[in-house]
Amino acid sequence: MSSIVLFGPPGAGKGTQAARITQTTGLPQVSTGDMLRAAVKNGTKTGIEAKKYMDAGKLVPDSIIIDLIKDRVQDPDAVKGLMFDGFPRTIPQAEALSNIIEVTHVIAINVPDERIVERICGRYSCGSCGIVYHDTFNPTKQDGVCDECGSTDMKRRADDNEDTVLQRLSAYHEQTSPLADWYDGLGILRNVNGDKAIDEITKDILIALN
Numbered sequence: 142m143s144s145i146v147l148f149g150p151p152g153a154g155k156g157t158q159a160a161r162i163t164q165t166t167g168l169p170q171v172s173t174g175d176m177l178r179a180a181v182k183n184g185t186k187t188g189i190e191a192k193k194y195m196d197a198g199k200l201v202p203d204s205i206i207i208d209l210i211k212d213r214v215q216d217p218d219a220v221k222g223l224m225f226d227g228f229p230r231t232i233p234q235a236e237a238l239s240n241i242i243e244v245t246h247v248i249a250i251n252v253p254d255e256r257i258v259e260r261i262c263g264r265y266s267c268g269s270c271g272i273v274y275h276d277t278f279n280p281t282k283q284d285g286v287c288d289e290c291g292s293t294d295m296k297r298r299a300d301d302n303e304d305t306v307l308q309r310l311s312a313y314h315e316q317t318s319p320l321a322d323w324y325d326g327l328g329i330l331r332n333v334n335g336d337k338a339i340d341e342i343t344k345d346i347l348i349a350l351n
């Protein structure tokens with residue numbers, strides 16, 4: 142069983158790359174951001190609590206996130222391992238994960254801060270299949286129509302605005318970026334330049350995984 146962590150600032154392209162890498166590795170993609178947004182949409186107790194933090198661009202408390210992951214690893218498809226996208230985001234989350242599942246590769250997708258705001262503020266996704274697009278860097282071929290599934294249900298995230306992005310970026314630097322050293326100390330961190338064409342980044346990640 143091998144599990145992968147995709148690590149990087151908000152807007153680094155973790156979700157986009159995870160959706161591609163999952164096709165090669167067969168490991169299911171686990172995005173705590175997607176799980177939380179589903180909980181918010183369904184109005185669950187977790188969703189109501191998490192929404193306060195998400196709207197403010199702050200990290201949701203570790204206990205909530207760790208409970209979500211403990212439940213997720215019980216699903217039958219987790220037996221071969223999982224690909225985590227946006228988790229762990231703090232040292233306590235990484236410590237908890239190490240007691241739950243073995244992480245064999247951590248891929249850090251590096252993008253400079255000055256590129257993050259333009260990346261996040263232009264992004265949208267298909268409400269049906271979840272593929273992520275960008276107004277400038279990766280638009281749909283036909284305006285408003287998903288290339289993958291043909292849906293016209295395009296969505297923008299409530300927290301993808303300039304104010305929240307700056308808060309999310311500062312949470313990343315203060316609470317999440319120390320994880321790079323933590324995983325490097327375990328000898329499983331691989332760095333990838335995320336400021337390139339999407340296909341090239343995918344190639345680099347696949348090389349780093351081998």
Ligand code: AMP
Nearest residue numbers: 173174194195199200201206227228230
């Ligand atoms: P994401 O979709 O990964 O950008 O996450 C969106 C928001 O969900 C973040 O800004 C946090 O508020 C929250 N979130 C997602 N994953 C985590 C996590 N592992 N730890 C804490 N908060 C998280």
